Amino acid sequence: MLPATLFTLLLQAPIPPAAALEAFGEYEEAALADGGELWGRELLGPLLFADPRTRTVVANQPDEQNALVEREGVFVGTLPPEVGLANTALTWSGVRWTMVLWPLPAEREARVTLLLHEAFHRVQPSLPHAGGSEPAAHLEREDARVWLRLEWRALARALRARGDEERAALADALLFRTRRHELYPAGRTLEASLERNEGLAEYTGLRLCGVTPEPRAERAALRLLRDEAGESFVRSFAYACGPAYGLLLDRHAGAWQGEVGATSELAQLLARALVWQAPAGLAEAAEQAARAYDVARVRADEQARAQRLAARVAELRARYVDGPVLRLAFGAGSNYTFDPNDVLALEGLGTFYGSFTLADDWGVLTASGGALVEQDAAGRMLAARVPVVAAPSGGPRTGPGWSLSLAPDWTLALDAAGRAWSPRPPDAGR
Numbered sequence: 469m470l471p472a473t474l475f476t477l478l479l480q481a482p483i484p485p486a487a488a489l490e491a492f493g494e495y496e497e498a499a500l501a502d503g504g505e506l507w508g509r510e511l512l513g514p515l516l517f518a519d520p521r522t523r524t525v526v527a528n529q530p531d532e533q534n535a536l537v538e539r540e541g542v543f544v545g546t547l548p549p550e551v552g553l554a555n556t557a558l559t560w561s562g563v564r565w566t567m568v569l570w571p572l573p574a575e576r577e578a579r580v581t582l583l584l585h586e587a588f589h590r591v592q593p594s595l596p597h598a599g600g601s602e603p604a605a606h607l608e609r610e611d612a613r614v615w616l617r618l619e620w621r622a623l624a625r626a627l628r629a630r631g632d633e634e635r636a637a638l639a640d641a642l643l644f645r646t647r648r649h650e651l652y653p654a655g656r657t658l659e660a661s662l663e664r665n666e667g668l669a670e671y672t673g674l675r676l677c678g679v680t681p682e683p684r685a686e687r688a689a690l691r692l693l694r695d696e697a698g699e700s701f702v703r704s705f706a707y708a709c710g711p712a713y714g715l716l717l718d719r720h721a722g723a724w725q726g727e728v729g730a731t732s733e734l735a736q737l738l739a740r741a742l743v744w745q746a747p748a749g750l751a752e753a754a755e756q757a758a759r760a761y762d763v764a765r766v767r768a769d770e771q772a773r774a775q776r777l778a779a780r781v782a783e784l785r786a787r788y789v790d791g792p793v794l795r796l797a798f799g800a801g802s803n804y805t806f807d808p809n810d811v812l813a814l815e816g817l818g819t820f821y822g823s824f825t826l827a828d829d830w831g832v833l834t835a836s837g838g839a840l841v842e843q844d845a846a847g848r849m850l851a852a853r854v855p856v857v858a859a860p861s862g863g864p865r866t867g868p869g870w871s872l873s874l875a876p877d878w879t880l881a882l883d884a885a886g887r888a889w890s891p892r893p894p895d896a897g898r
Contacts, residue, residue: 485540495512499587507595511587514529514566515527515565516565517568518547518569519570523549524547525545527542527565529563530543531563532561532562533561550832554567555586556589556805566583566586566589567586568586576678580678588669588673597664599662599663600658601662603811604662604701604702605655605658605813606652607701616644616648616701616705622641623689623692624688624712627686627688640761644757647751650751663709663710666808667710667734671710674687675715685715691708700810702811702812702813703809713735717737721741724737777812787855792856795890796852807821814840821840823835829893830874830893831891833852834870834872837870854867854870863882
């Protein structure tokens with residue numbers, strides 16, 4: 469095993485084989501310790517690390533099309549530009565991989581948590597409860613955020629307590645959650661879906677990272693309290709509350725994992741285990757319980773954020789809707805990646821991603837400065853928009869915070885209104 473200081477230094481270098489081997493070993497040890505028990509699926513499998521600066525990869529096994537070569541005990545190569553780089557599961561060169569971006573976290577437990585989180589996504593399609601990734605747009609609303617933050621404060625208190633104090637905090641968390649869903653009933657399904665997707669993945673990583681139960685609970689509590697200060701919850705919230713509900717279900721619901729189905733809500737599984745029901749006079753009961761969690765300060769915070777948000781939305785509308793844009797449609801084979809911690813739902817406009825990469829037949833868009841994604845009524849992604857400042861002959865290839873690598877023989881065409889450029893395939897107009 470490498471000394472901790474040396475391993476930390478190696479993590480900051482371009483994927484040295486020694487550091488990759490060490491991380492592969494940690495992943496294998498944790499996955500073998502589980503042995504497929506948690507979800508009835510073996511988490512050990514093909515794993516590759518990708519350096520986003522160079523697109524080089526280091527894998528723990530060969531691929532099926534000889535794109536990787538063995539070197540110093542690992543398998544190395546370069547990903548083609550059409551493959552999006554992200555912490556995700558993907559099929560490439562004939563293999564279903566877990567991909568994790570380099571560098572990895574410096575702390576061992578954080579590394580293993582991340583690797584097993586992404587390994588869960590690789591096997592997730594074979595499970596009966598694969599969730600979705602549609603943003604929970606209602607969590608941009610001021611009052612929805614208030615009740616979410618109160619729920620998280622109560623969950624953190626419950627994770628750190630036992631006995632009557634724990635049960636009282638759990639009742640408060642379920643009460644605050646139920647109040648939010650009373651206000652936004654459609655949001656309940658969106659939240660449950662993301663919790664089954666990213667929440668269960670993060671729970672899996674934390675549960676199997678090698679930390680004992682009490683420190684696990686403390687890590688989950690600290691995550692809730694840290695993330696509560698976030699500017700956006702619409703996509704990232706499940707990373708915090710998913711592990712919390714999972715660990716609390718471990719305490720109170722036995723082998724609950726087998727009960728999770730395609731429409732399950734983790735909070736409802738916990739409510740059933742606790743025999744908890746919403747009280748009569750829900751709104752009044754929630755307001756009364758909220759006083760124990762400094763609700764006045766939470767509301768003041770959210771009022772200030774709502775003012776900042778209004779200014780931000782006006783700015784984004786001017787740049788991505790009212791002004792000239794490059795509009796790139798999603799096709800059947802689109803591949804996209806984004807930062808889940810930098811997502812803003814814009815009511816009636818779509819979803820803004822602060823960092824977004826999209827690959828399709830027309831080429832690759834890299835938008836480190838953000839992209840606005842149009843969606844239909846069902847939440848399906850239709851097109852990504854980036855602002856155009858100057859459009860030379862042949863159309864824009866770069867702009868503020870973005871660049872476009874257009875596929876060979878494709879061109880850019882301006883719409884009839886003279887406001888939006890879009891790709892045109894080689895045979896268009898023939």
